[in-house]
Amino acid sequence: MGEDMLAGGEPGNLVARVRTHRQAVHAFIDAVAAERAAAMARMEGLHRLRLATIDLAGRLRRAIHREYPRAKGDPPAPVSDLLEWIARLEAMARRATTEAADLAAAGAALDERLASSLFANLFMEVPPMTVTETLKHEHRVIELVLGAIDREARKAAHGEPIDPGFFAQAIDFIRNFADKCHHGKEEGILFKAMAEKGVPVEGGPIGVMLGDHEEGRRFIRAAREALDRNDLRAVADSLTRYTALLRQHIMKEDNVLYPMAERVLSEAELDDLAERFEAVEREEMGEGTHERYHGLAHSLAGEPARR
């Protein structure tokens, strides 16, 4: 560019060149954004697989201990062997360096073992989800919508046409499922029970979670107001702040707060909370509401509905 100026090149040529460079820079930035989105999707997939594996290991272990209570001594050799396999799979899921393919292969190997007739009677009854399993499962549903919001917000940032109905539905999902139902159970039941056991609220981990919930509510209020003005860019902006906040928040709960709840609350206390969770679903949310929002999450994410 500088040489053209020195050589007294035509200003028109210079403008054309700058334009070409600018287009190349835009194309580059788009390619980086697409690569980043693909990398995030891969990471999210692995994160989900890790948590699903840890949940599965917990359930299998509970089912085995129900059939062979620890107090009654060691279970038969094939069952002890199975427990070891489960422990190995869980350790793999928790290891930061584990690749998705290795985890999937180990899961498939365990599945093959489980198919043995030796264990035919072991898993007749699937143990119900614990409080933390229920909340983590809801996190996975919420993450579906966070991913969909990020996808649509990227389109809005590029000036691509957006269906305002998408944002209206996403806000409805966040307000009713993520906030009223999910955060409601955390604030009204789980955090209270933890606080009673001495987990600090103000200035402590519970206070941080409550602060995140409040900040999220402010972003959603701003998004709703922007939607009412039909300012889709501002909607996308507020929602993107929300998705970044909530992803961090979910990670803190899955990895720090829920394991803490499992440590400070006894099994009987956790069972009691699970019953209170169900009462909230029935009485406050209303029969079928939870399922309806599950369906909405899958449709916003562009996936066929499943539970």
Ligand SMILES: [Fe+2]
């Ligand atoms: Fe939370």
Ligand SMILES: [Fe+2]
């Ligand atoms: Fe949560």
